[in-house]
Amino acid sequence: MKPVAETSSTFPTGHRNTPAPRGIRSGRRIAKIGAVFAGLLIVVWTVVPLVWMLLGSIKSSADVTAATPRLFFTPTLDNYIGLFSGANNLTPYLVHSVIAAVGSAVIATVLGALGGYALSRTKIKGKDALSFWFISTRMAPIAAVVLPLFLMFRLAGLIDTLPGLILAYLSFNLPFAIWIMSAFFDGIPPSLEESAKVAGCSQWQAFWYVALPLTKAGLVTTAVLCLVFAWNDYAFATVISGPNSQTLPIAATQLVTQTGVDWGQLTAIGTIVVLPMILAGVAVRRWLVSGLTLGAVTGE
DSSP: OOOHHHHHTTSOOOSSSSOOOHHHHHHHHHHHHHHHHHHHHHHHHHHHHHHHHHHHHTSOHHHHTOSSOOSSOOOOOHHHHHHTSGGGOOHHHHHHHHHHHHHHHHHHHHHHHHHHHHHHHOOOTTHHHHHHHHHHHHHSOHHHHHHHHHHHHHHHTOTTSHHHHHHHHHHHHHHHHHHHHHHHHHTSOHHHHHHHHHTTOOHHHHIIIIITGGGHHHHHHHHHHHHHHHHTOOHHHHHHOOTTTOOHHHHHHTTEETTEEOHHHHHHHHHHHHHHHHHHHHHTHHHHHHHHHHHHHHTO
């Protein structure tokens, strides 16, 4: 008869070091391969059109309109030079886009931080419904709000002006900014601000020196997303803007005429529109990724 200690040692003490069954390991391996394949497919789906557009912008007219796509060609900057010279001078459109998009993003971020903080810290009945109402205005189709905005802006004399275009972008950016910033402030314990008040800070000082610095990721996320929304807008720019305030998307449509399409300059202006937003996203990717994940978790 074996001792009790020796007998008990023959039984497993845990499942931590026990290898998984072969079927489970095969399923995990297949799932990992599928995830990698899906990721590569998404990358190809996203990157290939951008690369093709960039290549088309540095091709000559003969190369870009060739019946057989040419991967080997002599690069040229004629398309970009043509955009900024002669009748197709793109400089005013570029200036208008920068002023309207940056101005709208800055104002939306500032007001969104103030409104989001007030929405997060104010204890009122129906606050969840109020928060949903803010974001529901962002869900409205642009076609439903363009005509009322046009009528109001015409009465106010804001048609074909950059302030009018900024206000039009702000009408869609501000509700989104308030909603996402309130989610970030919800993730900050109110006890931090209460401690600052005990130390002698006012409500504004507690907001400025304690709460706001802790939402750096949220501020960057809100600013970048608002900038992208305004920079890529076409509907508002078509209705609100005019010869004195037209933006880059409007300039791109003018390259499509009854006589044909200038594909070289069209891909060049597409590159000019896309490249700044890509660079902005890459520059703030650390705050952007953390901001999107934090906002998604705390906003639920």
